[in-house]
Amino acid sequence: MRRAAIVGTGGIASAHAEALRAAGDRVELVAVVDVDAERASAFAEEWGVPRVHPTSTALLDAEALDVVHVCTPPRHHVPLALECLAADVHVLVEKPPAMSLSEIDVLIAAERASAGRVATVFQHRFGPAAVRLRRLVSEGAFGRSFVAKCDTLWYRGDAYFDVPWRGTWDSEGGGPTMGHGIHQFDLLLSVLGPWREIRAVAVRQARDVQTEDVSMALVTFADGTVASVVNSLLSPRETSQLRFDFEHATVEVEHLYGYTDAHWTVTPAPGHDDVVTRWRAEPSGIVSGHRWQLAAFLDALDSGETPPVTLADTRQTTEFIAALYASAFTGTVVEAGQLGPDSPFYATMEGIGAPWANAR
Template sequence: MRRAAIVGTGAIAAAHAEALRAAGDRVELVAVVDVDADRASAFAKEWGVPRTHATSSALLAAEELDFVHVCTPPRHHVPIALECLAANVHVLVEKPPALSLSEVDALIAAERASAGRVATVFQHRFGPAAIRLRRLVAEGVLGRSFVAKCDTLWYRGDAYFDVPWRGTWESEGGGPTMGHGIHQFDLLLSVLGPWQEIRAVAVRQARDVQTEDVSMALVTFADGTVASVVNSLLSPRETSELRFDFERATVEVEHLYGYTDAHWTVTPAPGHEDVVPRWREEQSGIVSGHRCQVAAFLDALDEGSAPPVSLEDTRTTMEFVAALYASAFTGTVVKAGQIGPDSPFYASMEGIGAPWANTR
């Protein structure tokens, strides 16, 4: 049986604990960590966890662990992951996994020297419908990809940002691009493959924050697909939508925080009605979420392979984020591979600074 721990017992930690419980006798949650001792104790009592610790350092010194779930505020993700790697312990880190591309590269370097591996929580990759879609694309069933769109239109009122670490570059690394829409466009990238260039805007419309509250991007992919990506925290009718227009069918999903097969539709192009039965060959009521990714994570450990989503996969998505901000703040087209150590957007997603930085 694998031995796991959770660092950070805020709201998202419950999804991790539930996913571990759903894994049954494959894994045991042996300890949790939180700087708030009362919160850690309450969480441990609720989930039947035998021990609590005040710090990740104390956890790693006291426990024999196979992997650690990092569920802290974003600015702590990389320091804790580096501690785990130094102890040769695997890491499953919540999004955003890091605050910058330079931090991702620091993790990649540390992983090379460790027996541990780092995986990022991008759970929407692991719903049965997304897995099926990627397979049908790979098999050529849907034909060429032409057009796509990815909308994360959510609502977060002023009170949401009363939490001190929200809405700042230093703590979150960005706004809805970094912390909310990242789930949807990571799924987009996992289906469409390498992106080539981005034209973007990012604005602060309504919330009293350092970061943007809306961003939009036009993206060209290596295979020629063109896509739009919208990330908003100002949208009262909340939705998460993806649409893929292939040569032989349109494939769409609309959900909010997790999907089942019921949220997906497939519309065949004239003369390609045979695509629909191919899609329906496998039907599932499983909800995309942490359960699916934790199960895949455990499968990889059992097989001795790298857990999904690898740091290489993560870097592609994080480079997309950095390029979006770079394009928005410089008013230029940004190409894949353009943001290196000499770019101000490599060490910080804020880069040269948001246009509104001095108007708060």
């Protein structure tokens, strides 16, 4: 049985604890860490965790671990992951995995020198419908990809940002582009593959924050697909939507924080009803979520493979975010591979600074 620990016992940690419990005798949650000792103890009691440690250093010194689940606020993700890699412990890190492209590259270098591996929590990749979609796309069942859209239209009121680390570049790394829409457009990228260029806008419409509260992007992919991506925290009718218009069918999903097959529709082009038959051949009522990514993570460890989502996958998504901000704040088209160490958007998503910064 593998041994796991959770660092950070805020809201998202419960999803990890639930996933670990669902894994049964494959893995045991043996310890937790939190800067708030009372919260850590309450979490440990709720989930039956035998030990609480005051710091990650104390955790790694005291426990023989296979994996650490990093569930802290974003600015702590990379330092904790680096500490685990130095101890040759695997890491499953919540989104956003890093605050910048430069931090991702630091992780990649550290991983090369470690027996541990870093996987990013992008749980929507692991719902059965998404797995099926990627397979059918790779098999050519839908034909060429033409058009796509990806909308994360959520609502977060002013009170949401009363938490000190929210809405700041230093602590959260960005607004809805970084911390909310990331799940949907990561799924988009996992289906469509490498992107080629981005034209974007980002604005601060209503919330008293440093970051944007809305962003939009027009994206061209390497295969020629054109897509729109919208990320908002100002949308009272909340929804998460993806649409793919292929040569032989339109594939759509609308949900909020997790989907089953019931949230997906496939509309065939004339003469291509067979794609619907193939889609429906493997029905599933499973809800996408942490449980299924953890299962895939453990499967990879058991087989000696690199756990998904790899740092190479994560870098593609992180570069997408950096390019969106770079395009929005400079008013230019940004191409994949353009943001190297000489770019201000390599070291921080804020880059040259948001246009509204001087208005605060």
